[in-house]
Amino acid sequence: MTDSSSSLNDRIQKGITKHAADFFDQAPCGCIITTTQGEVIRFNDQLRGWLGYGKxxxxxxxxxxxxxxxxxxxxxxxxxxxxxxxxxxxxxxALKFLRKDQTELSVLIAARRHYDGEGEPLFQSIVVTNFTDRKVYEEGLLAAKRTAEDNDQAKSVFLSTISHEILTPLNAVLGTAELLGASDLSDQQSHLQSILVRSGNHLLSLFKNILIISKxxxxxxxxxxxxxxxxxLLSTTVDSFRYGSERRNFVYALEIDENTPEVLIGDSTLLTQVITNLVGNASKFTKTGTVTAGVSVLERKDDDTCRLRFFVRDTGIGVEQKHLDRLFTPFTQAYQNIHEQYGGSGLGLSICNNILKEYGSKVEVESRIGEGSTFWFDLTLPVGDPAEATSEHLGNLPPINQGHVLIVEDNRTNSFLVARYFRKWEVAFDIAHNGQEALEAVASKPYDLILMDLKMPVMDGYSAARGIREMPAPVGNVPIIAFSASASLAISERMRVAQIDDFILKPFAPRHLYNLVSQYLNPSIMKYPELREAMDNNPEDLERFAEVLQRELTLAADELVTALSKNDAQKVADIKHKLKTSLQLMDGTAIQHDFAAVSQDLRNGVTVSAARKSGLVEKIRQASRELSRERW
Amino acid sequence: MLFAHGFGCDQEMWRHVAPHFEDRYRVILFDYVGSGRSKRRFRRSKYQNLSGYVDDLVEICTTLDLRDIIFVGHSVSAMIGLLAVQQIADRFTKTILISPSPCYLNVGEYLGGFERKEIDQLLDSLESNYQGWSDQMASLLMYDAAHPELTQELSQSFCRMDPTVAYTFATATFLADHRSILPGHAIPTLILQNKQDRIAAEVVGEYTSEQIPGSQLVYLDNIGHCPHLSSPQLTIDAIENFL
Structure with missing residues (x-):
């Protein structure tokens, strides 16, 4: 390099440095240099101008x-x-800067940290774009988006309300039809009654779909x-179709994998709705052959959960590959003429997916034109205890024969229905027609349980519940079960605030009403005092902890079966030790006693009879079941 | 030690602080639902106030059966922690609150620091940064697909929160008033107060300390709201002294 070229380079360098400073100040954007903590070191003229600051x-x-x-x-x-x-x-x-005069300036910002060779941060550079014009458009768009969302929300609320309004009379229709079925009917009458029930159920299913969409x-x-x-669940669903289509030329079949757990934990109402929609579709598009609903076990991970595939297979018209996607879009059917030929809302499959989304799953489909389709979905569900799942059949329910219940309901048909069942179950009751009457009734005489409608004239159920809770104990502590037509699937915040203990959906399943009422009228004496004490009587903690205990007991029972079958004294002793604290908390002294005796005998080589072994295991399972039934 | 991150970020916030305690404590980090890499679905109905977050924190403690917990909560997590202690007090031995505020709004004599309209400005920033957020997210995901070698960049990108989540979390955080729970908090407590904090000012830290019986207030010479990020050593030292 010669001297002259080196001095030229110097001059260029100096020129660039000077220009860089001008460039920094006059660039069409704001520039800020800050410390790594955000304190301003330099600030360009452009930004100064925007913000109204002088030099x-x-x-x-x-x-x-x-x-x-x-x-x-x-x-x-x-x-x-x-x-x-x-x-x-x-x-x-996007942020808003404050000008010197405290007015706002919309800006868009990009920032970078600068590091030395070691990776230590040195300073930060921030580039600011004036965003005022774009902000105006953006705000317009946002406002439009909000309006659209509000409208959508309003529609959902409307749908939810209207379905709710319809569920109440529908409840009365279905309940009356069910009562009719329990009386002496001729064959012809009983046929007519079954049509009533079936159509009612169909209508109910439609409204449940709408509710699910709006929810x-x-x-x-x-x-x-x-x-x-x-x-x-599968057989009841298929049955409801089976008896509904006498003039069909195809048959319904069930395919249940023999390894399917007897009981699963999940939302049977929602799953029934999915299966109903799938079977309903299949039936619509099948002329001859078979519609099969079934379940197969994909994987039994451990004792606690099971991965299953639920499917509905038909020998119907099938769907072309290119139209499969459309199936899942709400209010859209695969072909334009489907509605004319087959009817339907085009909602079914998208509802299925709305529901399955809650379980991280969705409906899959495989179809061949002219041969038929299979729709399926996979779920991983916890395995439940068979003792907890009650039969869904109304059958012969034993009389409850105790307690005095107050029914608070303005709808005469509904109170009439409940009254009919109560007479059948030998439960004494009084009827109040609104919240005000309920308060007067409760003040005049003690009740063991209150069934309360929420929407009533004069005073609604929430206010009445609050009023009752304000009364001195024990009157104020009476259990309150709400009748809710809102089809919400969990106790609502409003109910919680009003200290309502439980709720039952309208239209109610008689079996459910029976279970709920008998549960509250037969309160087991305050069990588990130790456990309650340990959890400070906090129901939420108790419930959570009871779940843990239950799981522990079930697991231990299973382990114990294996250990006992091998006469493994060491393992039995280990399990006993492991359960010690839990059993103590649950006052399981009888079990502990048996456990110790069996363990001791095994250790000493004394033969333990099969009956004693299974007796011990059963006692532990029983304890787990009892725990699950306890209301905290 | 159970570390709970604050609004706007995720457990990565603890990266300069938490590892320091790993040799002596079982260190537990988590992301709130909707933050970081949390998997559970975010339900607006559950998280419209802090109790949804409190329930999750309690669930973490009971499911892992944690005992003798030293709880370290930043910002909103300070109150989430105190509310969880109300439910399962016997599981906790100490609580450490970094930049806490029981109430961000000015209410009567109490100066939380913000007026309602200023919280609306925050909500507005969250909403208008939706686009920026999704752009960044999209470009990062694209990088990942087109250049597998840049996966590193994706996994190192922290503190991204879905705007719906941010909006709901912000409402639950900044409009709440939890001052009434402070006097009942009966577990040894350390409060770390930044010298210059635009979110939780010194008066707020002092108020919190006065209200929690027997709590200890330590000032950190730190600018900003996240000392565990900007002054990790000061933060570690203060915690060590307390422990």
Whole structure:
């Protein structure tokens, strides 16, 4: 390199440095250099101009966050600064700066951290774009988006309300039809009655679909966890179709994998709805052959959970490959003329997917034109205890024959229905027609249970419940079960606030009403005092802990079966030791006693009879079941 | 030691602090539902106030059967922690609150620091940064697909929160008033207060400390709301002294 070229380079360098400074100040964007902590070091003229500051009147010790409006500073501290620190850069951040006169300036920001060779951060550079014009458009778009969302919300609420309004009379129709079935009927009458029930159920299913759509639109679809029998779920669903289509030329079949657990935990109402929709579709598009509903076990992971495939297979018209996607779009059917030929709302499959989304699953389909289709979905569900799942048949329920119940209901048909069942179950009752009457009744005489409708004239169920709770104990502590037509699948916040203990959906399943009522009228004496004490009588903790205990007991029972079959004294002793604390908490002294005796005998080589062994295992299982039935 | 991150970020916030305690404590980090890599579905109905987060925290403690917990909660997690202690007090031995605030709003004499309209400005920032958020997310995911060698970049990108989650979490956090639970908190407590904190000012830390019986207030010479990120050593030292 010659001298002259080196001095030329120097001059170029100096020129660039000087230009860079001008460039920094006059660039069409704001530029800020800050310390790694965000304190401002340099600030360009452009930004000064935008913010209305002169050359020298920038405040001393200015922090970048001070430029942002106050609420935006929280965003800076909680999102901007941590991301910049951790990721080294951040861009496309819309904020509002404060001008010197305290008016706001919309800006878009990109920032970078600069590091030395060792990776230590040195400073931060921030580029600011004036965003005022774009912000105006953006705000317009946002407003439009909000309006659209509000409309959607309003529609969902409307759907939910209207379905709710329809469920009440439908409840009365179905309940009356069911009562009719229990009386002496001629063959012809009984045929007519079955049509009544069937059509009623069909209508009910349609409205449940609408409710599910509106609930999931409102993000309120929350599956409950309750034990159910998958086999009976499938057969009941298929039966409801079987008896509904005498003029069909195809048959219904069930295919239940023999390894399917007897009882699973899940939301049987929602799953029934999925299966109903699938079987309903299959029936619609099948002329001859078979519609098969079934379940197969994909994987039994351990004792606690099971992965299953539920499917509905038909020999119907089939769907072309290219139209398969359309099946799942709401209000859309695979072909334009489907509705004319087969009817239907085009909602079924998208509802199925709305429900299955809650379980991380969706409906899959395989189809050949002219040969038929198979729709299926896979679920991983916890395995339940057979003792907990009650039969769904109304059958011969033993009389309850105790307690005095107050029915609070303005709808005469509904109170008439409940009254009919109560007479059958030998439960004494009084009827009040609104919340005000209920308060008077409760004040005049003690009740063991109150069934309360929520929507009533004069005073609604929430206010009445609150009123009762304000009365002195023990009157104020009477259990209250709400009649809810809102088809919400869990106890609502409003019910919780009103201290309502439980709820039953309208239209109610008589069996469910029976279970609920008998549960509250036969309160087992305060069991598990130790456990309650240990959890400070906090129902939520008790419930959670009871679940843990239950799982532990079930697991231990299973382990014990194996250990006992091998006469493994050491293992039996281990299990006994493991259960010690739990059993103590549950006052399981009898079990502990048996356990110790069996363990001791095994250790000493004394033969333990099969009856004693199974007796011990059964006692532990029994304890687990009892625990699950306890209301905390 | 159970570390609970604050609003806007995830458990990565603890990366300069938590490892320091790993040799002597079982260190547990988690992401709140909707934050970081949490898998559970975020339900607006559950998380519209802090009790949804409290329930999850309690579930973590009971499911893992944690005992003798030293709880370290940043920002909103301070109150989430205190509410969890109300439910399962016997599982906790100490609580450490970093930059806490029982109430961000100015209410009567109490100066939380913000007026309602300023919280609306925050909600507005969250909403208008939806696009920026999704752009960044999209470009990162694209990088990942097109250049598998850049997967590293994706996994190192922290503190991204879905705007719906952020909006709901922010409402639950900044509009709540939990001052009434402070006097009942009966577990040894350390409060770390930043010298310059725009979210939880010194008066707020002092108020919190006065209200929690026997609590200890330590000032950190730190600018900002996240000392565990900007001044990790100061934070570690203060915690060590307390323990």
């Amino acid at each position: 020298d009147d920038l405040p001393e010790g200015l922090h970048f966050a001070d430029l942002i409006n106050k609420g935006g500073r929280i965003f800076y501290e909680t999102h901007f600064a941590p991301q910049l620190a951790m990721n080294g850069q951040i861009s496309g951040i 999931s639109g409102l993000d309120e679809l929350e599956p409950v966890r309750q034990p159910f029998r998958p086999e009976s």
